[in-house]
Amino acid sequence: MENLLRVELDIYALLLVAVMMISLSRRPLREGPPLERYFFLIAGSIAFILVLDALSWALDGIPESGARFALHLTNTLYYMLYLVPLVIFTLFIDHISRQGTFPGGGMLHALALVIIVLFAAAAFTSPWTEAFYDLDATNHYVRGRLFNALVTASFLIGFIPECILFARRRNMPKRIFRLLALYPIPILIGGLFQFYREGSAMLWPAATVSLLLVHITIQQRSLNIDAISGLYNQAAFMEMLQNWAANSLNSGNAGNSGNSDNFGAILFDIDNFKRINFDSGYEKGNEVLLATGYAIKSVLGPRDIAARVGADEFIVLSPAGAPALEDLESQILAQVREIVIAGIDQEFTVSSAHAVFDQSTHPSLDSFLQTLDSLLYKKKESLKNVPLQPELPLS
Template identity: 25%
Template sequence: MSFMELAQIIQLNIFSFIILVLIYSNERKMKEQLVTYKIFKFIVKVGMLLLIVDTSAWYFNEKSGNLNLFGNQISNLILYIFAIVPVALWLLYVYFQVIHNRNRATRVIIAACLLVFVNGLLSLMSIKTGWYYSIDSNNVYHRGPYFWVHVLLCYSVVNYTFFFILFNRRKIDKRYYKSLLLFPIPQLVGSALQVAFYGISLNWSGLTISLLIVYFNIQDMGLNTDYLTGVFNRRILDYHLRDKINNTSKNKTFSAILIDLDDFKKINDNFGHHVGDEALQETVGLLKSSLKKESFIARFGGDEFIAVLDIDSIKHLEMIIYRINNNVRAYNQTSGKPYEIKLSMGYCVYDYSSKMKVEEFIRQIDQLMYENKKKGK
C-alpha cells in the first residue's frame, strides 16, 4: 500500500472518530435511565474503538520488525472479535425500541452474546489456524479461507434485525421506523465494498454514518420532543418562546394558546392510563389538524399543551379557536370512544409594549385558560 493510500484511510478514520466523539459528548446530557440511550452510547464507544484499531492495523501492516508484527496481529484480532458487536448491539437497540421490556429481552441478549462469543472464539483460533485471517512472516495481512464465515455471522444479525423491524412495523413509532430500517445500509455498503475490493476501508466510516442517522432522527429527537405525543417538550417550548419574545417589535409579534384537556383524571380513573394516553394523542391530532403545519405545539404539562402561532390579530386568533372547537365537536360525534374530549383554552396576542418575559406570558395565558374553564363549567 502506498503512503498516499494509507494517509487517505487514516484521514477518513480520524474524521469519523471526531464525529463519534461529538455524538458521544452530547449523549452524556441525555436520559441515562433509558436502556436505549445506554445501548446507543455503547455502540458509539465500540465504533470509536474500532476506528482506532482499524487505523493501527493499516499502519502496522507490511512494516518490518517484531513490534510492528505484534501490533498488526493484535489490531486485526481486536477488529475481528469486535466487528460483530455493533450489529449485535443494534439488534438489542431495535428490540428495546419495539418491546420496551427488559425482562422479555433475555433470549435476545443470550442469542446476541452467543454469536459474539462464537465469532470471538473463531477469531482467537485464527491466530494459529488462519481461518479468518493470517499475518505472514513479512508482516502482511491476508484473509483466511473461512473469512466468509465471519462476514456471514455479521450479516445474519443485520438481516434478522431488518426483518424484525419489518414484521413489527406497527409497533414502532412512525417517526423512528425509517431511521431504524435505514441504519445498517451505510455500513452494509461500506463493508460490501471493503469485502469486494481489498485495500479500501469503509466499514467503520459506514457505521459512523449509520449512527448519525439514528442520532439526528431518534436520539436527538428525544431531547426535543415529548415521547408519548410526539410534539415538542417543555424544554424546547421555553427556548422557542424566549426566541419569539426577543424577536418581537411594534410591527411583528405572535400569539399563543394554552390548551387544557378537561376531566383527564376521570378518563384515567374510569378507563385506565392507556386510554388516557390515547386521549392525549387524539388531542394532539386535533390540534395539528386545526393549525397550520408550521405551527409550534408543545406539551406544557400532564394534560396541557401550548401552541405558538405567527398571528398578530386577536380576530384571526379567535377564528383558530373556533376551528379547534368545531373539530373537537365533530370528533366527539364520530369517534365512538368511551370518552369525550373537552378543551379549555386561554389565548392572547403577545403585547410588545408589555416587555413580559416567558414566565409572565405563560402565567397570563394560564390565567385566561382558567377563566374560560370556569365559564365552561
C-alpha cells in the same frame, strides 16, 4: 501513502463518533434512558474498532518483529469486536420498537451474548488458526480461511433488526421507522465495497454514518415522548392511531378475513386529579402521572402502545379483540392499584373504558375516540371507579 489515507478516514470517522457521544453525555450513563445506553455501547464499540482499524493500517507492512506482534494483537481485537455493534443494534431495535414486555427478550440477550463470545473465541485463535486473518512474510495483512463466513454472518445478523423493525412498524411514528430502516444501507454499501475490493477501508466509516442515523433517531424520538409519564405524547399517538386505522381499513378493503389488523383502545382517566395537584402540589401530581405511566407500561405486550393524551388521561392501543382487550384493561387496573405515593393523603380513583375499532360503526377516528369518551363518561357518572392504591414509592 494509501495506508495513510485509510488512517485519516478512520480518524475523521472517529471524530464524528466522538461528537455524537459528547452531544448525548448530559448525565451519567447509568442514569440515562436505555436507548441512550444502547447508543453509547454501539458508539463505543465502533470507536474502538476504528482505532484498531487505523492502527492496523499504520502497522501493515512494517517488517520489525515488534510491529508484527502489535499487528497480530490489533487484528485479533478487531475481529473479536467485529460483530458487537451489529448485535447491540439488534437489541436497540428490539427496545425502541416496543413499550411493553417481550417474552423472548431475555433469550434475545442471551443469544446476542453467545454470538459475541463464539466469534470472539474464533478471532482469538486466528493468530494460530488463520481463521479470520493472517500475516504474510512481509507482515502484510491477508484474509483468513473463514473471512467469507464472517462477512456472511455479519450480513445475516444485520438482517435481524430489520425483520424486528418491519414486524413492529406500527408501534412507532413513521419518521422514526424510516430513519431506522435506513440504518443498514451505509453499512451494506461500505461492507460490499470492502469485500469486493480488498484493501479498501469503507466499512467502519460507513458504519459511522449509520450511527449518525441512530443518533438522529434518538433525538427525534425524544420529541414523541411525554416528559412526565415516559409514554408517547398525544401527537405521536394520533399519528400511530392513523397508521393502525389505515392498516385495518386496507385489510378490510382487501377482503382479509383475519383479525391481524384489528385493534382496540383503552382509555384511562385519573379522577379528581386537579384536587391532587391543589392539595398535594404539582410535584406529587407529576409523581402520580409517572407512576400511572410506569404501571401501564409494565403490563403492555410487545405489540401494544400507550400514550398520555391529556392532563390526566392515558390511552392504550392493542391489536386485540374485545375479550383480550378487557383482560388487558383489568391487568393494567390491577397494576395501577399497586402504586403508592408518599405525601398524598386523600383517596383517588381511576376510571377506564375500552372499545374495538370497527369501520362499520366507526367511520372516522373522531367517532371512535368519541365512543371511548362517551363510555368513560358513563362509567364516571355511574360511580364505577377503580381505587388507585399505589405501592410503588417514588419519593
